[in-house]
Amino acid sequence: MIELKSISKSFNGRVILNNVSTTFEKGHINLVIGGSGSGKTVMMKCMVGLVDVDGGELWYDGKIFSGLDKKERKPFRQEIGMVFQGGALFDSLTVEQNIMFPLNMFTKMSLEEKLDRVNFCLNRVNLVNVNKLSPSELSGGMKKRVAIARAIAPNPSYLFCDEPNSGLDPRTSIVIDNLIKEITEEFNITTIVNTHDMNSVLEIGDKILYLHRGEKWWEGTVDDILRTDNKELNEFIFASKLAKNVKNI
Amino acid sequence: MNWLFHLGRYWIFIKEMMTKPEKFSIYWRQLVRELDNFGYGSLGIVALTSVFMGAVITIQTVYNLVNPLVPLSAVGIVARDSIILEFSPTMMSLVLAGKIGSSIASEIGTMRVTEQIDALEIMGINASAYLVLPKVVAAILIFPFVVSISMFLGVFGGWFAGTMAGVISSAEFIRGIQDSFVPFNITFAMIKTLTFAYIITTVSAYHGYHTEGGALEVGQSSTNAVVYSSILILVFDYILTQLILT
Ligand SMILES: Nc1ncnc2c1ncn2[C@@H]1O[C@H](COP(=O)(O)OP(=O)(O)OP(=O)(O)O)[C@@H](O)[C@H]1O
Ligand SMILES: [Mg+2]
Numbered sequence: 112m113i114e115l116k117s118i119s120k121s122f123n124g125r126v127i128l129n130n131v132s133t134t135f136e137k138g139h140i141n142l143v144i145g146g147s148g149s150g151k152t153v154m155m156k157c158m159v160g161l162v163d164v165d166g167g168e169l170w171y172d173g174k175i176f177s178g179l180d181k182k183e184r185k186p187f188r189q190e191i192g193m194v195f196q197g198g199a200l201f202d203s204l205t206v207e208q209n210i211m212f213p214l215n216m217f218t219k220m221s222l223e224e225k226l227d228r229v230n231f232c233l234n235r236v237n238l239v240n241v242n243k244l245s246p247s248e249l250s251g252g253m254k255k256r257v258a259i260a261r262a263i264a265p266n267p268s269y270l271f272c273d274e275p276n277s278g279l280d281p282r283t284s285i286v287i288d289n290l291i292k293e294i295t296e297e298f299n300i301t302t303i304v305n306t307h308d309m310n311s312v313l314e315i316g317d318k319i320l321y322l323h324r325g326e327k328w329w330e331g332t333v334d335d336i337l338r339t340d341n342k343e344l345n346e347f348i349f350a351s352k353l354a355k356n357v358k359n360i
Numbered sequence: 361m362n363w364l365f366h367l368g369r370y371w372i373f374i375k376e377m378m379t380k381p382e383k384f385s386i387y388w389r390q391l392v393r394e395l396d397n398f399g400y401g402s403l404g405i406v407a408l409t410s411v412f413m414g415a416v417i418t419i420q421t422v423y424n425l426v427n428p429l430v431p432l433s434a435v436g437i438v439a440r441d442s443i444i445l446e447f448s449p450t451m452m453s454l455v456l457a458g459k460i461g462s463s464i465a466s467e468i469g470t471m472r473v474t475e476q477i478d479a480l481e482i483m484g485i486n487a488s489a490y491l492v493l494p495k496v497v498a499a500i501l502i503f504p505f506v507v508s509i510s511m512f513l514g515v516f517g518g519w520f521a522g523t524m525a526g527v528i529s530s531a532e533f534i535r536g537i538q539d540s541f542v543p544f545n546i547t548f549a550m551i552k553t554l555t556f557a558y559i560i561t562t563v564s565a566y567h568g569y570h571t572e573g574g575a576l577e578v579g580q581s582s583t584n585a586v587v588y589s590s591i592l593i594l595v596f597d598y599i600l601t602q603l604i605l606t
Contacts, residue, residue: 161478181486188484199475213483215386 112137113158113269113301118167120150120157127153128325130167137172138299140292140315142306145322146347151305152196154322155271158303159193160184171269189217192267196274196305198254200246206233206257207242213265232260235294237286252279259287263294270295270302276311284308288315309348312336321347373566377488377496387494394498402459402506409455410510413447414439414517422527432528436518436536441545443514449549450597452510453556456503457589461564464495465585468568469578477569492565496558503557504550511549552600556593563589 113135120128127150135141143151156162158169160176169177171187192213200209210229214220220228233241236256246254259275272291276284292315295302306312312319312333319336321329321344329344339345349355381387418439425435468491471477480487515537522528564585571581 156478159482161481185484188482191482193479193482195475195479197475199479201476201479202470202474216383216483216485 112172113303114168114170115158116168116170118154118157118169119165120153120162121165126325128157128164131322131325131327132167133320133327133330135301135303136318137301138296139302139317140295141301141303142312142316142319143303143322144306144312144319144347145328147307149322150325151322152273155193155273155303155305159191159271160187189265190268192262192265192270194255194258194262194270194272194275196277198246198258200254200257200261202246204245205242206238206244206246206249209246209257210261210264213261217265228264229260232264233257235263235290236260237283252283255279256283256287259290266298268298268300270300272302272304274305274307276306276308281310284310285314291315309354312348323347369570370562370566373488373569374562376486377492377562377565379486379489381489381493382485387490390490390494391498394495395502398456398460398495398498399502399506402456403509405455405459406452406506406510407513410448410452410513411517411520413451414443414514414519415521417442417447417514418518418522418533419525419527422522431532433532433536433539435522435528436533437539438536439518439533440515440537440541443518444511444545444549446597448507448510448514449552449556450593452507453503453553453560453593454590456506457556457560457564457593458586460499461560461585461589462582464561464564465568465571465582466578468492468565469571469581472569472571473574473578488565488569492561492569495565496561499557499561500554503553507549507553548600548604551604552597555596555600559592559596560589563592 115131115133115135118128118131119126131154143154145151153162157164160179164177167177168175171190174187176184176187200206201212204212207226207229210232211225214225214228218225229242233239236259238253238256238260241249241253241257246257249257255275255278259272262270262272270291275291276287279287288311291302291304294300304311304315316333316336319329319331319333320327321341323329323343329339329341331339336344336348349357418435421435421438422432425432468477471491477487477491480490519530519533519537522533523530567581567585567588568578571577
């Protein structure tokens with residue numbers, strides 16, 4: 112469980128996050144939705160400690176996380192997996208080495224065990240025979256999937272995904288969504304996913320938080336979202352004609 | 361006050377870098393890679409510039425030596441001392457600042473803008489230590505060898521050009537380079553070399569590490585890395601010469 116208590120963040124005097132409070136439950140998929148530039152990525156980076164918050168507190172399962180220094184955050188590090196919006200694979204390493212990297216850092220596994228784990232993770236993201244390729248030889252969607260494999264390799268307790276299925280074809284996108292849902296429930300992970308994808312919202316969202324200009328504008332469940340009368344949220348979700356038709360059914 | 365900001369941020373960067381590695385095996389692999397990269401990778405350009413530099417110094421010294429009372433072997437002495445004291449350590453460092461400095465800054469800068477550094481931090485890895493420390497150590501280990509090779513090839517270039525052009529005989533040149541040799545000059549050259557190795561790697565890494573933006577900014581960081589390391593090399597060349605040789 113991750114708790115945000117009145118989180119605020121400004122860059123150069125521009126308020127990006129304004130007083131956001133919420134709770135993300137364990138074993139659930141927590142979706143953060145919002146338009147481009149609404150502050151989703153910044154909020155995620157605050158949560159994992161890449162960006163320090165200006166005000167407010169962050170709690171991981173009852174332990175405070177905000178305000179700690181690098182050393183004090185060490186124990187949390189092995190528990191956190193993150194999929195960056197751009198993948199952030201290490202260019203100088205092969206796919207296999209990328210996924211093995213956190214295992215080298217955190218575990219005392221033998222090489223064989225590590226290779227098994229790498230192949231297991233690659234399998235779960237539907238990739239085969241890419242072990243020896245370098246990131247530059249992969250397509251955008253493949254990079255995303257390798258990034259997911261790397262994030263889940265060390266069995267994290269907290270999984271952060273910044274738009275894991277943007278740039279993927281609809282079928283792979285569903286595969287990834289289901290994968291995230293599966294591992295979240297199987298390993299009781301606290302999962303937070305930033306997304307634009309309405310399909311994901313309807314398919315896998317347990318809890319949904321809508322960010323609008325850096326503020327928590329709405330939060331609730333999938334059922335709630337279909338019946339909401341929040342104007343901005345409705346405009347955001349039912350932006351397309353197709354979606355509007357779905358709502359009217 | 362801009363330079364004060366950079367100075368402060370540079371010190372913080374260095375302090376973060378100088379921490380105990382999380383896992384030695386991983387650093388070791390990086391170190392070996394950089395040793396190969398800096399050493400073997402720069403031999404070609406160092407050899408080429410050193411030979412030509414020695415040749416030019418020798419021919420110019422002969423040209424400037426108009427006093428018939430000074431024996432021609434003095435050319436050997438002058439060429440040797442200027443190569444050892446100044447040209448090999450300083451000029452090679454400037455050449456390497458261009459080659460190695462820009463590649464360090466663009467490598468680390470690219471990692472910064474593509475969030476690879478964030479990915480390292482997420483995994484609890486001290487990115488500045490992991491990325492930079494092996495480079496600094498590699499440069500400090502390998503630069504003395506590179507500069508020694510440059511000294512040797514510089515003197516060789518001088519001998520070759522001098523005798524080829526017929527301005528000095530082989531025997532006179534060789535007598536010159538053996539005459540009144542001061543071993544401390546080598547020590548001094550190595551002190552300079554180590555300082556420059558440290559400057560090139562840390563300053564370039566600093567510029568790469570603090571890149572913000574995209575590909576365009578990576579290019580700017582890379583340029584800044586070369587410009588600032590070169591300026592600092594010249595400044596410290598002066599400071600060290602003043603401190604140690606006077
Ligand atoms: N390091 C930074 N310095 C200054 N401003 C920043 C920084 N990072 C983000 N911002 C600003 O914060 C705002 C929110 O950005 P953020 O990346 O969180 O948006 P987002 O919701 O993730 O959008 P998208 O869906 O397009 O990824 C943007 O206006 C951006 O310009
Ligand atoms: Mg984003």
